[in-house]
Amino acid sequence: MEWSKMKNMILMILVVTNLILLAFVLHRQYQTNRMQEQARSQAILFLAERGVQVEEDVVPARISLQPQTAQRDLEQEGAAAARLLGEGIEVEARGAEVYRYSNDKGSIQFHSDGSFLANFTAGAFPVGEDPEADCLKVLELIGFDGELVEALNQELVFCQTWEGVPLFNSQVSLLYADGALVAMTNGRRLTGQPVQDTFRSTVSVSTALVSFLNGMNALGDVCSRIDSITEGYVTAVPLSGPMTLTPVWRIITDTGSYQMDLETGELSRLS
Numbered sequence: 001m002e003w004s005k006m007k008n009m010i011l012m013i014l015v016v017t018n019l020i021l022l023a024f025v026l027h028r029q030y031q032t033n034r035m036q037e038q039a040r041s042q043a044i045l046f047l048a049e050r051g052v053q054v055e056e057d058v059v060p061a062r063i064s065l066q067p068q069t070a071q072r073d074l075e076q077e078g079a080a081a082a083r084l085l086g087e088g089i090e091v092e093a094r095g096a097e098v099y100r101y102s103n104d105k106g107s108i109q110f111h112s113d114g115s116f117l118a119n120f121t122a123g124a125f126p127v128g129e130d131p132e133a134d135c136l137k138v139l140e141l142i143g144f145d146g147e148l149v150e151a152l153n154q155e156l157v158f159c160q161t162w163e164g165v166p167l168f169n170s171q172v173s174l175l176y177a178d179g180a181l182v183a184m185t186n187g188r189r190l191t192g193q194p195v196q197d198t199f200r201s202t203v204s205v206s207t208a209l210v211s212f213l214n215g216m217n218a219l220g221d222v223c224s225r226i227d228s229i230t231e232g233y234v235t236a237v238p239l240s241g242p243m244t245l246t247p248v249w250r251i252i253t254d255t256g257s258y259q260m261d262l263e264t265g266e267l268s269r270l271s
Helices: 003-049 074-085 131-141 205-219
Strands: 068-070 090-093 099-103 106-110 115-120 146-152 155-162 165-177 180-188 226-236 243-253 257-261 267-269
Touching (some): 003 205, 074 099, 074 106, 074 131, 131 146, 131 155, 131 165, 205 257, 205 267
Parallel strands (some): 165 226
Antiparallel strands (some): 068 243, 090 099, 099 106, 115 180, 146 155, 165 180, 226 243, 257 267
16 A cells, blocks of 8 residues: 555544544533533522522532632732832832832832732822722732722722632722822732642532531521622632632622632631
């Protein structure tokens, strides 16, 4: 047999083999998804039988968020300070991995655990008729994509988002007075670019629902209805190592609000 014909035959065999493997993988994925959906439906029924009603469209179809880590990026912090304050910045290492950047427009200080604060000179950052929009523009300068969660008297509180997902405990308060931004207080932000942590994993939707009921019993709480479930992350910085991003559910019921750790299934009350 000529080599060209033999080569074509080998290529055809490889193509057919790859198609068979692809079909096998797709079939396995279909079976897995179907089993997960059945388990989800059974868990919703399990809650209903125990007096907790939840609509199908309230429960996420799957756990879409995966555990992440974020290594502190000092270069990114310096660039953020430069975008915010402009030229002529002085950098001060204040010990304990705290860095303060300042010039005639004000100062901003970053800590290793993601916390930060800033103070501004009068009129450096004007606030007009739309304080929320003006404050968001300032936050964008330091790489803080956020959404408004609370509006008080001349104080706006924003929650940081990453790829559109809320980081529930990464928030900052922006204070303004006399038509200008005064300070950023109680700030917490991502320390770097998150990457997936393949050493950690999450529970399934069905497990999370059952864990919710078990957690309510353990807390001694009762509810008759789950009104909403919001997916997001909470961040933490251990004594050593990078920041961790843990997937959670924020669960609103007819009697209170709760947070579930989607790695452990642990449920806690929200104040």
